[in-house]
Amino acid sequence: MASKQRAQYIIGVDLGGTNIVVGALSADGRQHHAMRSIPTSSESGAEGVADRIVGLIEEVISAASVETGAHREDFLGVGIGAPGPLDREKGIVIVAPNLGWKNFPLRDRIGERLHLPATLDNDANCATVGEWWQGAAQGGTNVIGMTIGTGIGGGLIIDGTLFHGASDVAGEIGHTTIDLNGRHCKCGNYGCLEAYASGPAIAVRAREVLVREETASLLPSLVGGRLEAITAETVYRAAQQGDAVASEIVRDTARYLGVGIANMLNILNADVVVVAGGVTAAGDALFVPLRAEVRRRAFKPAVEATRIVPGTLPGTAGVVGAVATFKMQHLGAL
Numbered sequence: 001m002a003s004k005q006r007a008q009y010i011i012g013v014d015l016g017g018t019n020i021v022v023g024a025l026s027a028d029g030r031q032h033h034a035m036r037s038i039p040t041s042s043e044s045g046a047e048g049v050a051d052r053i054v055g056l057i058e059e060v061i062s063a064a065s066v067e068t069g070a071h072r073e074d075f076l077g078v079g080i081g082a083p084g085p086l087d088r089e090k091g092i093v094i095v096a097p098n099l100g101w102k103n104f105p106l107r108d109r110i111g112e113r114l115h116l117p118a119t120l121d122n123d124a125n126c127a128t129v130g131e132w133w134q135g136a137a138q139g140g141t142n143v144i145g146m147t148i149g150t151g152i153g154g155g156l157i158i159d160g161t162l163f164h165g166a167s168d169v170a171g172e173i174g175h176t177t178i179d180l181n182g183r184h185c186k187c188g189n190y191g192c193l194e195a196y197a198s199g200p201a202i203a204v205r206a207r208e209v210l211v212r213e214e215t216a217s218l219l220p221s222l223v224g225g226r227l228e229a230i231t232a233e234t235v236y237r238a239a240q241q242g243d244a245v246a247s248e249i250v251r252d253t254a255r256y257l258g259v260g261i262a263n264m265l266n267i268l269n270a271d272v273v274v275v276a277g278g279v280t281a282a283g284d285a286l287f288v289p290l291r292a293e294v295r296r297r298a299f300k301p302a303v304e305a306t307r308i309v310p311g312t313l314p315g316t317a318g319v320v321g322a323v324a325t326f327k328m329q330h331l332g333a334l
């Protein structure tokens with residue numbers, strides 16, 4: 001008896017400095033299976049991390065096969081999102097400071113071990129495409145994506161296509177300058193948006209205020225008096241409880257992000273700006289002043305044509321987008 005045509009699946013990998021997330025999606029993207037996350041353990045080195053990724057993919061293939069009845073040959077390939085800069089054509093991560101990598105051929109390490117075709121793209125590009133395909137940016141034609149975490153990643157969709165630029169560096173919104181003589185950034189420049197509004201930068205600004213000023217704040221009590229333990233999360237929590245210092249930090253963060261977004265809107269006239277990552281936990285306390293700042297700075301027709309929204313795929317946008325970039329690169333369409 002002829003067997004019924006079985007569904008096909010694509011694996012998505014989101015490699016971050018802290019965690020590796022892997023999942024399997026049906027090739028049409030509708031079904032998500034076996035989403036798994038493990039610590040990256042970057043101290044194990046590039047080869048060690050590649051081993052961990054391969055191990056987790058094997059686990060996901062097994063679990064997804066149990067869930068769906070799929071066979072090994074039903075898995076078409078692996079889309080990988082990794083921190084950049086990277087060389088997509090060669091599949092190489094050129095530099096990843098958070099991982100301590102230089103010129104590592106990640107795509108082929110993974111693909112060869114699994115005997116599956118693989119693609120590599122920037123993690124923030126993947127997150128943007130993920131939100132565009134299945135999340136908050138659905139229906140957008142020109143999309144600006146920002147992922148705020150340890151750093152600020154960015155991705156651009158222009159005229160319905162993921163835009164990479166001449167050497168895969170396009171969309172680095174986090175490293176646009178918002179203050180001429182501003183704070184030093186990890187990239188070597190001064191005054192980058194990331195140096196003000198990334199998670200660690202938010203924590204640093206909070207600590208500075210507490211050290212400098214004798215203001216009453218909930219913040220020290222939330223970390224047992226150890227100011228060095230303050231994170232962006234602590235700041236959002238204190239702001240939600242009405243703490244004045246934390247609220248001001250969140251408002252300033254919103255203004256910095258608003259400046260960055262206004263710059264991008266005046267260049268790209270995007271119809272959607274999707275802001276993802278931990279910062280969205282601040283909710284309206286962030287988005288209301290952020291949108292106000294954008295209104296103050298960007299051209300009115302650009303502001304009127306856009307919606308600035310939080311991401312709706314927390315934790316999975318990178319995996320979903322990695323699958324999407326595999327489809328676009330390997331199958332030619334989404």
Ligand SMILES: [Zn+2]
Nearest residue numbers: 175185187192
């Ligand atoms: Zn920078």
